[in-house]
Amino acid sequence: MVTTASADFLALEGLSADELRSWIDEAEAMLPFATGARPIASPAPLAGKLVANIFFEDSTRTRCSFEIAAKRLGGDVTNLGASGSSASKGETLLDTARNIEAMGVDAIVVRCAISGGALMLANALDVPVINAGDGRHEHPTQGILDLLTLRRHFEEMHRSGSFAGRTVAIVGDVMNSRVARSATHGLVTLGARVLLVGPPTLVTKDFESLAGAGAGSIEVAHALDPHLGHLDAIMMLRIQLERAAGGAIAADYRSQYGLTEARAARLPERCAILHPGPVNRGVEIDDRVMDDRRLSRILTQVTAGVATRMAVLRRLLAGR
Amino acid sequence: MTSLLSSLLLRGGRIIDPASDTDAVGDVLVHDGKIAAISFRHGALSKHDAERTIECHDRLVVPGLIDPHVHLREPGGEAKETIRTGATSAARGGFTTVCCMPNTTPTLDTPAMIEFVRMRAREALQARVYSVGAATVGRKGEQLAPMAAMANIGAVAFSDDGDGIASAEMMRMVLSVVKSIGRAFMQHCQDATLTPGGVMNAGPLAARLGLAGWPAVAEEVMLERDCRLNRSIGARYHAQHLSSGGSAEILRRARAEGQPVSGEVAPHHLLLTDAACDGYNTNAKMNPPLRTAQDIADLKRAVADGTITVLATDHAPHTQAEKARDFSSAPFGIIGLECALGLYVKALVDDGVIDWPRLIAMMTLEPARLCGLDARPELHGIGTLSVGGIADITIIDPTSPYTVDLASFASRSRNCPFDGWPLHARATHTIVGGDVRFELPDERGMASVGSGRADARGHHG
Numbered sequence: 001m002v003t004t005a006s007a008d009f010l011a012l013e014g015l016s017a018d019e020l021r022s023w024i025d026e027a028e029a030m031l032p033f034a035t036g037a038r039p040i041a042s043p044a045p046l047a048g049k050l051v052a053n054i055f056f057e058d059s060t061r062t063r064c065s066f067e068i069a070a071k072r073l074g075g076d077v078t079n080l081g082a083s084g085s086s087a088s089k090g091e092t093l094l095d096t097a098r099n100i101e102a103m104g105v106d107a108i109v110v111r112c113a114i115s116g117g118a119l120m121l122a123n124a125l126d127v128p129v130i131n132a133g134d135g136r137h138e139h140p141t142q143g144i145l146d147l148l149t150l151r152r153h154f155e156e157m158h159r160s161g162s163f164a165g166r167t168v169a170i171v172g173d174v175m176n177s178r179v180a181r182s183a184t185h186g187l188v189t190l191g192a193r194v195l196l197v198g199p200p201t202l203v204t205k206d207f208e209s210l211a212g213a214g215a216g217s218i219e220v221a222h223a224l225d226p227h228l229g230h231l232d233a234i235m236m237l238r239i240q241l242e243r244a245a246g247g248a249i250a251a252d253y254r255s256q257y258g259l260t261e262a263r264a265a266r267l268p269e270r271c272a273i274l275h276p277g278p279v280n281r282g283v284e285i286d287d288r289v290m291d292d293r294r295l296s297r298i299l300t301q302v303t304a305g306v307a308t309r310m311a312v313l314r315r316l317l318a319g320r
Numbered sequence: 321m322t323s324l325l326s327s328l329l330l331r332g333g334r335i336i337d338p339a340s341d342t343d344a345v346g347d348v349l350v351h352d353g354k355i356a357a358i359s360f361r362h363g364a365l366s367k368h369d370a371e372r373t374i375e376c377h378d379r380l381v382v383p384g385l386i387d388p389h390v391h392l393r394e395p396g397g398e399a400k401e402t403i404r405t406g407a408t409s410a411a412r413g414g415f416t417t418v419c420c421m422p423n424t425t426p427t428l429d430t431p432a433m434i435e436f437v438r439m440r441a442r443e444a445l446q447a448r449v450y451s452v453g454a455a456t457v458g459r460k461g462e463q464l465a466p467m468a469a470m471a472n473i474g475a476v477a478f479s480d481d482g483d484g485i486a487s488a489e490m491m492r493m494v495l496s497v498v499k500s501i502g503r504a505f506m507q508h509c510q511d512a513t514l515t516p517g518g519v520m521n522a523g524p525l526a527a528r529l530g531l532a533g534w535p536a537v538a539e540e541v542m543l544e545r546d547c548r549l550n551r552s553i554g555a556r557y558h559a560q561h562l563s564s565g566g567s568a569e570i571l572r573r574a575r576a577e578g579q580p581v582s583g584e585v586a587p588h589h590l591l592l593t594d595a596a597c598d599g600y601n602t603n604a605k606m607n608p609p610l611r612t613a614q615d616i617a618d619l620k621r622a623v624a625d626g627t628i629t630v631l632a633t634d635h636a637p638h639t640q641a642e643k644a645r646d647f648s649s650a651p652f653g654i655i656g657l658e659c660a661l662g663l664y665v666k667a668l669v670d671d672g673v674i675d676w677p678r679l680i681a682m683m684t685l686e687p688a689r690l691c692g693l694d695a696r697p698e699l700h701g702i703g704t705l706s707v708g709g710i711a712d713i714t715i716i717d718p719t720s721p722y723t724v725d726l727a728s729f730a731s732r733s734r735n736c737p738f739d740g741w742p743l744h745a746r747a748t749h750t751i752v753g754g755d756v757r758f759e760l761p762d763e764r765g766m767a768s769v770g771s772g773r774a775d776a777r778g779h780h781g
Contacts (some may be wrong), residue, residue, distance in 0.1 A: 013528070114648060115531050115646075115648060116647050117646055118647055119599075136530030155563075171465070181528070206526070206527035207524075209524035209527070209528065210528055266592070
């Protein structure tokens with residue numbers, strides 16, 4: 001078993017504040033290249049490298065984002081999709097990944113429905129593994145892009161990119177969200193106060209323990225309205241209808257937790273609105289709120305996503 | 321049962337027989353598969369009385385250990401374990417009798433299947449194997465299985481282990497039937513509507529790992545329901561592998577009411593918490609799941625005050641390939657026969673929860689009574705050391721340190737989280753029907769005298 005923690009990118013849990021900051025710095029440095037505003041210097045860092053995207057769950061944005069990131073860095077990409085029951089067991093995932101590794105790829109980007117699936121591959125493979133979302137566990141590149149988006153927002157609004165003392169609400173189906181877990185680990189480690197808001201069926205007190213030794217704090221709340229006026233950022237989660245089986249989301253979800261125009265109007269002027277996408281318009285967030293150029297950072301997140309994935313691919317692959 | 325060595329003297333051991341409240345140094349003489357004499361008078365029995373003498377100084381001589389809850393996987397799961405390998409594993413752990421659960425493929429839910437196990441058990445020479453029949457057809461909880469006919473052919477108890485009986489009406493019927501045929505029903509307490517996709521204890525770690533939780537209340541709700549249903553029926557009801565302090569409390573109350581209900585624990589629920597699941601360790605995935613330090617403390621208290629009366633293993637073999645799957649899709653369960661005794665001593669005796677005689681009672685007399693083994697003519701005296709009774713005896717070295725070595729296990733499987741654990745109590749000899757079926761390798765020639773045979777293990781012609 002060859003596992004070198006530094007060779008994989010699996011989770012934000014366990015990364016120090018310094019490590020997080022260096023990932024955010026590197027992602028930020030990639031921003032001009034991500035948009036194509038500046039061409040990457042020759043020779044390209046990933047020239048001659050082949051990245052395999054193994055996506056056992058439907059995803060357009062994240063897969064595309066990794067693909068663009070690799071290509072901007074001069075690498076080649078091959079995409080593997082699979083769905084249905086054949087991909088539901090870890091065995092299949094591992095067998096597929098072993099086959100792809102044997103074909104001589106330089107990195108595997110994996111998205112799967114299995115919590116712990118990326119770690120399982122990393123433990124079994126020599127090639128670097130990048131977690132593009134494993135079940136309900138973590139989505140670490142999403143976490144870094146969220147942190148980058150927020151840091152730039154704070155710099156713009158407060159002239160300081162510090163997370164200390166900032167309050168960030170994460171609203172919705174926390175239970176089933178890997179985005180929420182990665183963001184929470186990152187935010188708490190960097191000193192933010194994280195409010196996890198949602199119905200008691202989807203946000204339990206157990207989540208307060210995610211804080212670990214982080215400098216920040218986590219609070220669980222089941223009502224959104226009392227907190228609206230004190231937020232520096234609000235991250236709306238996608239309602240994961242495919243994962244929230246068992247009738248845990250009631251018909252009053254929007255009226256209790258949706259970011260409606262009325263609620264958005266009560267947010268502080270400098271509060272950023274984030275959403276990992278894809279958005280259920282009119283459910284967790286209203287159309288006009290989402291398209292509000294003043295506060296919505298949703299498209300900024302998308303650009304930061306390419307930059308983040310460039311940073312990760314570059315660090316794991318360049319010169320390897 | 322015939323015996324290779326027609327007489328055997330176990331000399332100078334600490335004889336613990338909970339049935340007769342015996343705990344004293346003495347000698348046991350075995351003749352023709354039965355206990356011929358027990359003497360506490362030094363020198364009353366000598367090695368001239370027997371063809372073989374085993375010196376038992378500083379050893380415990382106790383009734384053969386009985387495990388009422390093992391999974392031997394045959395038929396249908398022979399890659400994990402067979403009745404033969406399971407029986408060998410049992411003997412190595414000091415068990416002379418095990419009762420295997422019916423969640424095989426096909427299910428042990430007909431007299432023919434019970435007969436199949438009996439036939440295979442006859443060939444599995446290392447330990448006695450009895451079967452627990454399914455209470456409902458296919459363990460689906462929808463149709464009563466032919467329990468009376470299975471009991472007649474040898475099923476010692478009934479259970480749908482692996483699943484609880486979901487329907488209260490079906491449960492009521494099962495209790496009525498087992499009551500009428502004088503057998504125990506063993507429940508796997510899990511209200512499945514509370515555990516959708518659940519793979520580990522519901523709590524902070526499950527939240528962090530993104531794994532679906534299996535909360536203690538799912539066990540407690542079913543146990544509470546069953547005790548209520550059984551109030552007017554009075555069947556012999558047994559709750560398997562209790563994992564939560566709340567369950568112990570429910571059982572304590574039902575027993576105080578005078579209900580004929582009992583409960584068991586498994587070693588892992590007394591020694592490990594859900595923290596063992598971190599890193600997605602599938603060898604810490606059990607059903608019911610590992611819980612909290614508070615649950616461990618509550619379960620120990622229930623053992624100490626007599627609420628929990630039976631110590632089992634829930635020996636649940638799985639192949640390495642199955643356990644190499646991701647946490648959610650890997651199967652539940654671990655093997656336990658070959659380390660259970662040492663683990664129980666660590667959890668209960670070293671910790672002062674109970675003393676040696678009570679530990680032995682919970683691993684011999686209590687399971688024998690639960691499964692009605694003591695009422696079977698061919699097992700006269702089982703669970704005890706009685707003159708005239710069958711010579712099922714375990715000799716234990718209670719104090720020599722050793723390390724659990726998974727590689728040395730006789731089980732076909734290796735799914736066990738206790739590899740490398742330092743323990744100090746284990747069986748040195750397992751004697752079934754007067755025959756030494758297992759002998760710790762380095763014991764031969766050291767502690768034993770007068771054995772002319774290179775291998776004392778039984779091989780029936």
